[in-house]
Amino acid sequence: MRLEVINTGTELLLGNTVNTHLAFLGATLLPLGLRIGRQLTIPDGDIIGDAVRETVGRAEIVIVTGGLGPTSDDITRELIAELLGMRLELNVEVEEAIRVLLWRRKREMNEATRRQAMVPAGAQVLANAWGTAPGLYLPPGPVASAGGALSPHLFLLPGPPRELHPMVQEVMLPVLRKICEGRTVIRGMKNFRLANMGESQVAAAVEEDILALGGVELGYCARAGEVVVRVLGTPAQLAAAESILAAAFPQHYFTAQDHPLEFTVVDLLMRMGQTVATAESCTGGFIAHRMTNVPGCSAIFPRGLVTYANEAKTELLGVPAELIAQHGAVSAEVCGAMAAGCLASAGTDHALSVTGIAGPGGGSEAKPVGTVFVGLASRGREPVVEPHLFKVERETFKQLASQVALDLLRRRLSRMI
Amino acid sequence: MRLEVINTGTELLLGNTVNTHLAFLGATLLPLGLRIGRQLTIPDGDIIGDAVRETVGRAEIVIVTGGLGPTSDDITRELIAELLGMRLELNVEVEEAIRVLLWRRKREMNEATRRQAMVPAGAQVLANAWGTAPGLYLPPGPVASAGGALSPHLFLLPGPPRELHPMVQEVMLPVLRKICEGRTVIRGMKNFRLANMGESQVAAAVEEDILALGGVELGYCARAGEVVVRVLGTPAQLAAAESILAAAFPQHYFTAQDHPLEFTVVDLLMRMGQTVATAESCTGGFIAHRMTNVPGCSAIFPRGLVTYANEAKTELLGVPAELIAQHGAVSAEVCGAMAAGCLASAGTDHALSVTGIAGPGGGSEAKPVGTVFVGLASRGREPVVEPHLFKVERETFKQLASQVALDLLRRRLSRMI
Numbered sequence: 111m112r113l114e115v116i117n118t119g120t121e122l123l124l125g126n127t128v129n130t131h132l133a134f135l136g137a138t139l140l141p142l143g144l145r146i147g148r149q150l151t152i153p154d155g156d157i158i159g160d161a162v163r164e165t166v167g168r169a170e171i172v173i174v175t176g177g178l179g180p181t182s183d184d185i186t187r188e189l190i191a192e193l194l195g196m197r198l199e200l201n202v203e204v205e206e207a208i209r210v211l212l213w214r215r216k217r218e219m220n221e222a223t224r225r226q227a228m229v230p231a232g233a234q235v236l237a238n239a240w241g242t243a244p245g246l247y248l249p250p251g252p253v254a255s256a257g258g259a260l261s262p263h264l265f266l267l268p269g270p271p272r273e274l275h276p277m278v279q280e281v282m283l284p285v286l287r288k289i290c291e292g293r294t295v296i297r298g299m300k301n302f303r304l305a306n307m308g309e310s311q312v313a314a315a316v317e318e319d320i321l322a323l324g325g326v327e328l329g330y331c332a333r334a335g336e337v338v339v340r341v342l343g344t345p346a347q348l349a350a351a352e353s354i355l356a357a358a359f360p361q362h363y364f365t366a367q368d369h370p371l372e373f374t375v376v377d378l379l380m381r382m383g384q385t386v387a388t389a390e391s392c393t394g395g396f397i398a399h400r401m402t403n404v405p406g407c408s409a410i411f412p413r414g415l416v417t418y419a420n421e422a423k424t425e426l427l428g429v430p431a432e433l434i435a436q437h438g439a440v441s442a443e444v445c446g447a448m449a450a451g452c453l454a455s456a457g458t459d460h461a462l463s464v465t466g467i468a469g470p471g472g473g474s475e476a477k478p479v480g481t482v483f484v485g486l487a488s489r490g491r492e493p494v495v496e497p498h499l500f501k502v503e504r505e506t507f508k509q510l511a512s513q514v515a516l517d518l519l520r521r522r523l524s525r526m527i
Numbered sequence: 528m529r530l531e532v533i534n535t536g537t538e539l540l541l542g543n544t545v546n547t548h549l550a551f552l553g554a555t556l557l558p559l560g561l562r563i564g565r566q567l568t569i570p571d572g573d574i575i576g577d578a579v580r581e582t583v584g585r586a587e588i589v590i591v592t593g594g595l596g597p598t599s600d601d602i603t604r605e606l607i608a609e610l611l612g613m614r615l616e617l618n619v620e621v622e623e624a625i626r627v628l629l630w631r632r633k634r635e636m637n638e639a640t641r642r643q644a645m646v647p648a649g650a651q652v653l654a655n656a657w658g659t660a661p662g663l664y665l666p667p668g669p670v671a672s673a674g675g676a677l678s679p680h681l682f683l684l685p686g687p688p689r690e691l692h693p694m695v696q697e698v699m700l701p702v703l704r705k706i707c708e709g710r711t712v713i714r715g716m717k718n719f720r721l722a723n724m725g726e727s728q729v730a731a732a733v734e735e736d737i738l739a740l741g742g743v744e745l746g747y748c749a750r751a752g753e754v755v756v757r758v759l760g761t762p763a764q765l766a767a768a769e770s771i772l773a774a775a776f777p778q779h780y781f782t783a784q785d786h787p788l789e790f791t792v793v794d795l796l797m798r799m800g801q802t803v804a805t806a807e808s809c810t811g812g813f814i815a816h817r818m819t820n821v822p823g824c825s826a827i828f829p830r831g832l833v834t835y836a837n838e839a840k841t842e843l844l845g846v847p848a849e850l851i852a853q854h855g856a857v858s859a860e861v862c863g864a865m866a867a868g869c870l871a872s873a874g875t876d877h878a879l880s881v882t883g884i885a886g887p888g889g890g891s892e893a894k895p896v897g898t899v900f901v902g903l904a905s906r907g908r909e910p911v912v913e914p915h916l917f918k919v920e921r922e923t924f925k926q927l928a929s930q931v932a933l934d935l936l937r938r939r940l941s942r943m944i
Contacts (some may be wrong), residue, residue, distance in 0.1 A: 119748075119756070120757070121746060121748045122549060122550065122553070122565040122566075123553050123562065123564075123565075123566065123854070124551070124553045124554070124557060124563075124716065124757065125550045125551065125552065125553030125554025125555070125557065125786075126543060126550070126553075126554070126718055126748055126755060127748055127750075127755075128547050128549075128550045128551060129545075129546055129549060129550070130545050132539060132540070132542075132545075132546060132568060133539065133542045133543070133544060133545045133546070134542065135542065136539070136540050136541070136542030136543075137542025138543045140541060140542065145540065146540040146541075147539070147540075147541065148540075148567060148568065148574075149539075149567070149568040150565060150566070150567055150568075150869075151549060151565065151566040151567075152565055153564070154746065157565075160808055163830070179726060179727070179729065179747075179749075180726070180727040180730065181726060181734070181746075181747045182730070182734060182745070182783070183745070184623055185749070185839070212561070215725065217725065217728060218728075220727070220731055222731060223727055223729065242727075244726045268553070269749075271923075272919055272920075272923050281752055297889050299541065301543055303888075308632065309596060309598060309747035310597040310634075310637070310639055310640055310659075311596070311634060311638065312598070313597065313598045313599070314637055314639060315811065316597060317598070328599070328600070329537050329538060329571065329598075329600050330596075330598045330600070330688075331536075331538045331543060332596070332687050333544075334689065338543060338544075339536070339601055340538060340541065340543060346779045350729075361657055365650070368543075374851075376939050388833075390812075393819075393825050394813025394815055394816055394818065394819025394820075394824075394831075395812035395816040395818075395819060395833065396816045396819075397739055397810070397812070398812025398813055398815070398816075398833040399813045399815075399925075400814040400835070401811065401812075402810075402811025402812060402813075402835070402925075403811075403921070403922065404886075405886070405887055405888065405921060406809075406888065407835075408836070411764050411811075412838065413832070413833055413834055413835060413836060413839035413843065414811075414832075414833035414835075414836055415830070415831075415832060415833070416805075416812065416813055416815045416830055416831035416832070417830055418819070418824075418825050418828055418829055418830060418831075419825070419829030419830060421829065422829050426830065426843075436803075438611065441837035442867065456839075468610070468822075469817075469822070471822065473824065479826050486677060486859070502689055502818065503689075503692075504822060505820065506689050508816075508819075508820075515630050516717060522593070
């Protein structure tokens with residue numbers, strides 16, 4: 111079925127907020143056999159009426175996000191009701207739900223919050239247990255200004271992600287599933303991830319073989335520190351594509367699951383019953399943050415140290431002050447000592463260390479901004495220190511440095527180093 | 528001038544990648560007096576021709592991202608040239624730049640990478656020093672299939688953010704500035720941020736007074752742990768709006784700069800010459816990561832500890848094992864002891880601590896998933912421990928918990944607690 115998404119929000123167009131709804135909806139709807147054909151972002155205000163009218167006769171399902179809240183720029187509900195010629199009525203159940211939620215948050219209802227209980231007659235309320243504005247499902251109906259053509263199945267959802275996400279999962283999907291029943295073809299998709307590779311390298315090596323499987327759809331996405339190869343096809347084709355990639359890049363291919371590298375690393379550690387600690391300088395806790403994004407990581411990640419200052423490296427990791435004085439805090443020697451010291455004090459099976467210059471300040475001719483060393487110490491194995499140079503801004507630098515560090519551990523756990 | 532953005536990329540619609548280009552472009556173009564009127568996301572493939580044709584006669588400037596790379600799904604260049612009736616020619620300078628870049632990355636040129644040097648005759652190359660695919664500027668020209676109407680000023684940019692960002696800043700903006708000269712009205716915008724407030728509370732308290740300034744544009748955006756109040760107007764109006772907000776919420780209003788809370792905290796510490804260390808359990812390094820996202824933070828943040836395991840809390844922070852056995856690791860008592868121990872061992876002016884249950888596992892009836900304590904110890908001041916309950920998924924939980932912790936420090940530095 112032809113599906114489109116309309117995101118309203120002036121803040122999205124002014125650059126105050128990144129639109130995360132599209133990616134969330136795309137990933138959530140695919141298992142129903144639904145693909146988003148186009149997505150439009152428009153400012154708050156009366157253009158929403160035009161935007162929905164444009165989809166009449168082109169889309170069968172339209173999902174609109176935002177503009178249902180209590181403030182003056184939230185007018186999606188009113189404008190769509192007007193477009194479809196529906197009257198707004200106070201829904202007492204919604205009003206009561208809002209009152210209870212506000213009471214739990216120790217706030218009182220005012221005219222603005224009560225307005226969220228106005229529902230177009232004929233619409234189905236999508237209950238919102240996570241915020242005050244309910245979602246709405248409006249079944250297809252004639253649109254006078256579109257020559258009487260039927261409007262698509264219309265879903266109106268609240269803008270805040272922490273309300274929209276659970277509402278989609280728990281309330282909208284059951285409604286959508288009924289609409290789609292027997293009308294969509296479910297096709298498999300896998301996103302194969304390769305660490306620290308270039309997009310064109312991967313394509314040159316595998317594209318011909320994967321396309322030779324016949325009828326598959328192939329795409330690539332280059333990210334900081336990884337390439338994602340997307341394949342749509344039958345289960346057998348997806349398995350064959352995976353074999354092709356794994357054979358071409360045995361050192362780099364790490365997962366067909368939709369998750370970043372830290373999930374693979376934590377999973378390997380859990381299955382092997384091994385633990386890791388981290389000693390970070392320039393990544394400043396980002397590796398620990400990535401590790402602890404994985405539920406259950408406490409079993410394999412007892413501690414992490416962010417040793418920004420030289421004194422912290424000496425006191426917490428036992429890095430000799432003379433070593434720092436001799437080679438500098440950003441050096442292979444100090445990186446190795448950080449990992450060794452971390453392993454000894456944490457008593458883990460592995461210890462990762464990172465030291466480098468994230469910038470924008472702090473660079474020199476010998477060690478420019480972007481210089482970074484990643485180290486790994488493991489019980490009963492040779493220690494490793496790798497130098498890298500990432501000439502990118504601070505945030506990407508942290509991403510790339512954490513990626514090579516995590517990949518060092520992945521390769522060790524997979525017995526590649 | 529009427530400006531639209533078209534982002535191509537099947538991965539954006541399938542949910543593999545979040546579209547960060549729109550927010551970046553919106554924020555970057557505003558100082559030129561340019562506002563994005565609509566933004567469209569479409570899949571890779573031949574729909575790009577239709578999408579650009581739709582903008583003819585409606586937009587004056589159109590920015591297209593993606594589809595310029597070396598792989599088989601990158602066909603933006605070819606389709607737009609076809610739409611505008613332009614011939615593609617090999618540009619030897621671009622070819623040489625690609626060859627040099629590949630050589631620096633220790634790769635060789637192949638047919639796929641060479642294709643990126645094909646440039647429509649009459650287009651201006653926007654040099655790409657950060658990747659292989661150059662950007663292109665195509666001046667307005669007649670579009671046969673649109674009844675001979677003129678196409679907008681067309682900018683084609685590469686998809687990877689770390690290529691697009693510097694190219695926009697250094698190469699596209701100068702071209703755009705010339706086009707806009709004397710044709711746009713530059714209006715000020717401020718995003719006022721309030722920590723840990725509800726959107727409708729803020730609106731109820733200030734909206735009337737801010738709108739009474741006359742001719743201002745007002746919007747709100749609710750985020751995890753903060754509300755952003757966006758005001759567009761003259762410099763005098765923006766100053767007046769700030770006064771209204773600061774008077775209404777003296778404890779919550781923290782910045783008119785476009786930056787998150789950690790920048791305000793680091794700035795306060797730097798100006799006061801004070802330091803902080805962190806002791807994190809459930810936030811798992813996220814507070815340290817946020818602090819170290821601020822350039823220059825090494826002056827005020829010497830160390831951070833991620834003490835996930837109870838032993839780490841005892842060994843690194845001196846939290847008595849009996850205290851943990853008596854009250855549990857997630858308790859006000861342990862949170863206070865973590866902050867006190869961190870302050871003593873790090874020798875900083877302040878120490879922040881967090882302990883809680885991020886979930887999905889680990890909750891109990893007495894302490895459900897979402898329970899969290901944040902603590903602050905400071906030299907010569909009373910320690911503080913605050914309990915909170917955030918019933919949200921893991922990632923938002925870390926965001927909210929880190930936000931209340933950082934805000935605790937902000938309020939202490941501002942002498943509010």
